[in-house]
Amino acid sequence: MTERDHTDRTPENVPAPAGEVHQVGVRHGMFGTHGTGDTSGYGGLVQAIAFPGDAQRPYGGWYDEVADALESALVESRAGDAAVEIAVPRVVIHRGEITFHVRREDLVAVAQVLRDDERLRFEFCSGVSGVHYPEDTGRELHAVYHLLSMTHNRRIRLEVTAPDADPHIPSIVSVYPTNDWHERETFDMFGIVFDGHPALTRILMPDDWPGHPQRKDYPLGGIPVEYKGATVPPPDQRRSYN
Amino acid sequence: MSQDMYAGASETTEGRVFTVSGQDWDSIVDGLGEEADERVVVNMGPQHPSTHGVLRLILELEGETVTEARCGIGYLHTGIEKNMEFRSWTQGVTFCTRMDYLSPFYNEMTYVLGVERLLDIEDDVPEKAQVMRVLLMELNRISSHLVCIATGGMEIGALTVMTVGFRERELVLDLFELITGLRMNHAFIRPGGVAQDLPPGALDEIRGFIALMRKRLKEYADLCNANPIFKARLEGVGHLDLAGCLALGLSGPVLRSTGYPWDLRKTQPYSGYETYDFDVQTWDTADSYGRFRVRLNEMWESLRIVEQAADRLARLDGAPVMVADKKIAWPSQLAIGSDGMGNSLDHIRHIMGESMEALIHHFKLVTEGFRVPPGQAYVPIESPRGELGAHVVSDGGTRPFRAHFRDPSFTNLQATSVMSEGGMVADVIVAIASIDPVMGGVDR
Numbered sequence: 001m002t003e004r005d006h007t008d009r010t011p012e013n014v015p016a017p018a019g020e021v022h023q024v025g026v027r028h029g030m031f032g033t034h035g036t037g038d039t040s041g042y043g044g045l046v047q048a049i050a051f052p053g054d055a056q057r058p059y060g061g062w063y064d065e066v067a068d069a070l071e072s073a074l075v076e077s078r079a080g081d082a083a084v085e086i087a088v089p090r091v092v093i094h095r096g097e098i099t100f101h102v103r104r105e106d107l108v109a110v111a112q113v114l115r116d117d118e119r120l121r122f123e124f125c126s127g128v129s130g131v132h133y134p135e136d137t138g139r140e141l142h143a144v145y146h147l148l149s150m151t152h153n154r155r156i157r158l159e160v161t162a163p164d165a166d167p168h169i170p171s172i173v174s175v176y177p178t179n180d181w182h183e184r185e186t187f188d189m190f191g192i193v194f195d196g197h198p199a200l201t202r203i204l205m206p207d208d209w210p211g212h213p214q215r216k217d218y219p220l221g222g223i224p225v226e227y228k229g230a231t232v233p234p235p236d237q238r239r240s241y242n
Numbered sequence: 243m244s245q246d247m248y249a250g251a252s253e254t255t256e257g258r259v260f261t262v263s264g265q266d267w268d269s270i271v272d273g274l275g276e277e278a279d280e281r282v283v284v285n286m287g288p289q290h291p292s293t294h295g296v297l298r299l300i301l302e303l304e305g306e307t308v309t310e311a312r313c314g315i316g317y318l319h320t321g322i323e324k325n326m327e328f329r330s331w332t333q334g335v336t337f338c339t340r341m342d343y344l345s346p347f348y349n350e351m352t353y354v355l356g357v358e359r360l361l362d363i364e365d366d367v368p369e370k371a372q373v374m375r376v377l378l379m380e381l382n383r384i385s386s387h388l389v390c391i392a393t394g395g396m397e398i399g400a401l402t403v404m405t406v407g408f409r410e411r412e413l414v415l416d417l418f419e420l421i422t423g424l425r426m427n428h429a430f431i432r433p434g435g436v437a438q439d440l441p442p443g444a445l446d447e448i449r450g451f452i453a454l455m456r457k458r459l460k461e462y463a464d465l466c467n468a469n470p471i472f473k474a475r476l477e478g479v480g481h482l483d484l485a486g487c488l489a490l491g492l493s494g495p496v497l498r499s500t501g502y503p504w505d506l507r508k509t510q511p512y513s514g515y516e517t518y519d520f521d522v523q524t525w526d527t528a529d530s531y532g533r534f535r536v537r538l539n540e541m542w543e544s545l546r547i548v549e550q551a552a553d554r555l556a557r558l559d560g561a562p563v564m565v566a567d568k569k570i571a572w573p574s575q576l577a578i579g580s581d582g583m584g585n586s587l588d589h590i591r592h593i594m595g596e597s598m599e600a601l602i603h604h605f606k607l608v609t610e611g612f613r614v615p616p617g618q619a620y621v622p623i624e625s626p627r628g629e630l631g632a633h634v635v636s637d638g639g640t641r642p643f644r645a646h647f648r649d650p651s652f653t654n655l656q657a658t659s660v661m662s663e664g665g666m667v668a669d670v671i672v673a674i675a676s677i678d679p680v681m682g683g684v685d686r
Contacts, residue, residue: 024616024637025637027637027638027639047638049616049637049638050616051616051617052616052617094617094618095359095360095362095617095619096359097359097618097619097620099618123488124488124491124493125491126491126620126622126629126631126648127491127648127653129633129644129646129648130646131618131635131643131644131646132644144618144633146620146622146631146633146648148629150488150504150509153509153510155510155620157618157620176489176491177489177490177491178489178490178491178492178653178656179491180656181652181653181655181656182648182652182653185652202316203315203316204315204316204319204685204686205316205319206316213321213324214323214324214644220321220324220325220327220328235325235328235329236328240328240641241609241610241611241639241640241641
């Protein structure tokens with residue numbers, strides 16, 4: 001790989017205008033040491049954790065087709081209902097995967113259009129995966145849906161967020177019945193309440209389990225293990241690299 | 243009523259509760275008395291009478307007819323996804339291989355593909371590593387389908403099917419042991435390639451296996467395909483059509499038994515599957531018998547792929563099996579010493595006696611690991627049970643920020659209700675066996 005010449009500012013070498021970068025937190029220091037004991041000087045490092053920014057039109061390939069079809073279908077589906085305004089989803093394209101960031105109040109309408117519109121036809125939902133970003137203030141809980149169009153052989157991702165203080169996201173079981181268990185699992189693991197789910201109960205953990213284990217503020221657990229006189233702390237308390 | 247020290251018959255708001263363990267069914271009939279014509283709710287399990295794992299079925303019966311069927315899962319939940327957040331990216335493979343214990347290579351593969359996409363090294367993985375991955379995955383498909391057919395046969399009382407199924411599976415596990423060192427939990431597919439090269443003599447063993455399986459697979463067809471008892475138990479049982487499959491998110495042999503040739507190896511190929519010659523197997527009955535035939539035919543197709551992969555490996559003797567990027571590739575090479583397998587002595591001599599920099603590099607990469615740029619990836623693959631995908635999220639650190647597995651067993655098991663309600667109790671077992679759920683993957 002050749003080193004890029006950063007002094008060359010001819011148009012083809014100027015990077016495309018990046019959209020807003022999504023910062024979801026900061027990383028402090030290195031080598032996992034805090035307070036005393038760090039003589040490396042790296043302990044003072046502060047780095048932003050930045051996720052890929054918004055894509056700019058044209059997206060290229062079939063991404064534009066899907067984005068156009070989604071926008072026009074959303075407008076059609078709400079024609080005559082001026083009271084409801086649906087925001088056009090933000091789009092992130094990273095490593096060849098396209099993600100539509102949807103407001104949670106639009107999720108069911110967007111999913112319905114994605115499944116039914118003949119230009120979209122995302123008839124297969126691969127379930128929902130929760131992610132907890134404790135430092136992404138106001139949008140700590142993310143629900144990520146992977147949709148597959150077998151008709152057009154395309155895959156997209158939907159991402160919806162909710163704050164920790166109000167962990168509610170509408171259920172899309174009415175559109176994709178397969179999400180029944182997936183939403184129960186995400187509720188079980190993250191405490192995201194999927195409004196409109198037919199029976200939102202725990203599925204993997206026991207019914208009376210306190211807390212939601214996959215959240216970042218939930219400890220891994222474990223006990224120190226003694227081996228040949230030395231003690232090995234549990235994995236979440238060991239010195240770690242961040 | 244037999245004495246049960248943990249649970250005797252008792253009255254609850256739901257009615258009278260009985261505990262039976264076999265040979266004492268009369269006690270229910272006697273105990274129910276005049277209420278005998280009312281509905282009965284039966285807890286089947288949590289010990290499922292088979293090797294699918296610990297599954298609890300809650301059945302509401304009217305006579306022998308199932309009116310409602312629900313699954314209780316979670317008995318094998320081990321927090322693998324949570325644990326992976328506390329280990330390096332490479333160590334994550336060691337955890338996820340244990341999820342669906344009948345198809346370990348697929349668990350590793352989908353996770354590793356996600357990591358490689360985030361690292362942007364998908365095109366840098368050497369050809370030999372890709373061929374070895376395909377070879378191991380297709381051998382794994384054979385062993386997994388063999389267990390499905392074997393335990394499915396056992397559940398309907400066909401014990402010969404079970405014994406021959408496990409006999410052949412043992413041959414595949416021997417190959418795994420030869421190539422990876424382990425019969426299961428291999429942690430062999432690593433970000434950037436595979437853990438080590440093929441051992442000497444492996445290709446001959448694989449060729450011998452292919453020749454033997456060509457003979458043995460015919461026995462399954464002779465034993466089952468037209469067997470009137472086998473057909474009577476399977477045909478028309480657990481019916482689920484294409485619309486039902488898509489609504490409930492079912493994939494794999496269940497989806498293909500409806501006649502829809504959806505196979506990610508063909509439609510969204512990875513690891514160079516587009517360069518192999520094989521056919522997608524379908525059936526048109528959408529029932530348990532169709533799923534059995536799809537699996538049987540898929541084993542033949544897998545043998546074809548294994549044969550092609552073996553031919554390619556013969557040409558790739560000595561080629562690298564790990565990316566060239568030393569910042570990602572595992573530094574040490576394994577070798578067999580007098581005390582078993584461990585780091586090769588040449589490597590130890592190099593880092594301990596020759597190069598301080600090599601020692602630092604080894605130490606950093608093994609203890610700290612590599613960093614993966616922030617982002618998320620989802621690269622599903624066609625596992626023996628359907629679409630298996632890992633949603634891998636990185637925050638730019640040395641450990642996964644989140645790894646979520648979309649396991650096909652978990653999703654497909656949702657179809658239990660649709661497949662078994664309205665049928666007989668005995669058909670519930672057949673319907674579930676035709677889904678082929680592995681509870682290690684369901685509960686993770």
